Amino acid sequence: GQIHDIYKVGDTIRQVKLSLESQLDMDLKDVCIAAAGRVLRTVNSTAEYEFEEETRVTQEDIYSLNLLAVEHAHNKINDGSSKEKFYCVGNTPIRYQLNDYDIGNLEGHKARKIYVELIATFLPEEVVDGLYEAVEYAGLNVASLTLEPIASMNIAIPEQYRLLNICLVDVGAGTSDICITKDGSIVAYGMIPLAGDEITEKIAKNYLVDFNTAETIKIAASNPENDMVTFNDIMGLEQKVPSSEIQAIADESIANMAKATADRIIELNGGKSVNAVFVVGGGGKMPSYVGHLAKDLSIAPERVAIRGKEVLTTVDFNIEGFEKDSLYVTPIGICTNYYTQKNKFIFVNVNNERIKLYDNNKLTVFDAIMQIGYPNEKLFPRRGKEIEYMLNGKTRLVRGLPGEGAVITLNKEQASLNTPIEQNDVIYVEESTIGEAASMTLGQIEEFGSDITFDVNGKNIVCPRFAYVNGELKSEFYDIRNGDAVRIENFYTVGQLFTFLDLDYSKYDI
Incomplete structure (x- = not known):
């Protein structure tokens, strides 16, 4: 997440590094890291474009419309006053309109006006910079950087399942991170500030125990093999409580957490529920959590499941007595990301400026141009100066002629806004031209x-x-x-x- 004290965190990383080096009897130089889902910022944005005459909508028109909406989202998140930089790590259209009516797909239709509402997700540059600085201070080099929700997704949801509209919820201690897939891509990220600590605090207050003891009680009560849980309260008295009672005490917090999670999933998924939900992380292991979540999402209970041992079957842990658990899904995902090298940062060159982009496996020229803040109006044909005059008391307008659209080249080859890009690509954008000024006799x-x-x-x-x-x-x-x-x-x-x-x-x- 957001590192507050880079050097203290760096010292802790160094201690972990030294411990691992001692166990392995080898030097460690590289590290795989991930930015937490809670640092992602999500912005709802809209855009509309009005054609001068009825026009058949092309894929390029849709890209241009989405570009306008993402640019508006950039303006919203920067608020005009902040110099903070953000990486756009994803955007997903929620709905389109054709001539003010909702429509599933704009392409191929004749339109006078088109409209989009989308969700854009941004990662603050300062978060990335803090992560890099802390590990470098500990004497390590960043081998790969991904996002925690993606790391979980890569382990918990195999690629062939991602054509479906599926949600992954990583329930940690302080936050629940949400990631949604559709049509083979990750389309939205989100977070709610409710997770396992809510349940722990409820148990601590009810049984008069400290936070750490409450955490132990919660874990024990989550284990289906334990009928009774034994602990000492702050008075030093030994208590023996049925696991079912502890679960009932925690149920109110669990229900609130599940409801907030379901509401956020529906919001991120364009106002509708998903087909299925996979839950990872320790905070979601209380038995009633998946039931509440299924009810609040109005889907069958069997379509909400905790993912743990079954998704780690292909991973061997050469540690004696190690038990596979949903807690390890995200760390293993961060590790395996290095080998797949999916969802990482890449560098490209745009108009002689080297920029860093978050590669979500579907980067296009559009993303690179947007990242450097290239003015939207310089991409599309610009009309010459117009003439506004009065005719018998009523305003008349004569438009100037349209100029030529921006000329885009990728590695010296002609390209368009939706041309895919890769590491070290060289993009050059020659701004659009202004047409002749209006004239009329x-x-x-x-x-x-x-x-x-x-x-x-x-x-x-x-x-x-x-x-x-x-x-x-x-x-x-x-x-x-x-x-x-x-x-x-x-x-x-x-x-x-x-x-x-x-x-x-x-x-x-x-």
Whole structure:
């Protein structure tokens, strides 16, 4: 998590390192680490894009829309005043809208307006920096860095299961970390500040014991082999209590924790429940936890299960008397991440700037451009300067011509926003161009092109309309300027009609 005292933590890491070196009779130089799920920040964000005319939506349009929403999320999390940097480690669309109506998939539809609501997850750079600094102070080199929820996921949920909408809950001491998969990818992360310590505190208050004793009682009561639990309270009196009674005492805290976890899962999963939940970590081992969680998620009880021994069958522990347990799922996942090298940090170069990205196995040019804070408007074609003028008291707008979109190259090859990227890729973005400024003459105004017909001495006389700009009569070739007030009249004065007919009206009594 967030390290508060880098050097004290570094000293503790060094002590562990020395102990392990003594046991193994070898020097240790590399270490695999993980950032805790509780340091991740999740932001809900929306974006909409309005086409100038009805347009068939492409995958590139959807990428652009998501990019807008993630950019808005970046702005939210930075709040404009903070210089803190964040790595976007994932984003998942919750819903799309087509012309203000909800729709499952925008691609291929004709649209005037498209909209997305998504969840973006960010990892603060200072957390990563603190982790690296602490282990380096202890004389170790970071061999791989992942996220704790992903480490758990890699062990507890085999890759072939991740096409399903599954949730993994790692119930620790202070927090419960949540990770959700769908369509083969990890789509959301979350956390609630409720976990095993809530249960321990409840037991401590009820039986008048210190925190450590309450923790021992909780573990003993969670073991199905123990019918009775024996302990001494703070008065020094020996107590013998049935495990069922301890479980009943803890049940209120367990129910509250399960309800908060279920609510967060539903929120992260776009307002609906998941297909199944796997629970790891010591805090979720109390017997009633999985039952409460299944009830609050409205899924069958057998679809919520603790994962422990059964997911560690392929791991051999060469330690005498060692018992496999769900407690070890996350540490083993951190270790095996080194060998798979999935979900790690990679370096790429964008416009001659070297940046670090969190690789979630689906990184694209879009992610790299977003990380350097490249302005969104410089990616897409920009229109030239528009003209706004008044016509008979109503505002009219003439748009400039669109320019060219940004030119993106990946390792000197043409690329797009959704082109996948890898370690050490070189990306270059040439910003989009601004199109020609708007231009329009009076003669191009539709109303100016219509005629006025008069009956003069039994003959139809067709006359062009008069146009005044800022009170002055102008010809059809006049170039309209920004802010002009144009008035096109629906009438001629008698004098104007005589002038048009080339008649001398002074001879008539008018």
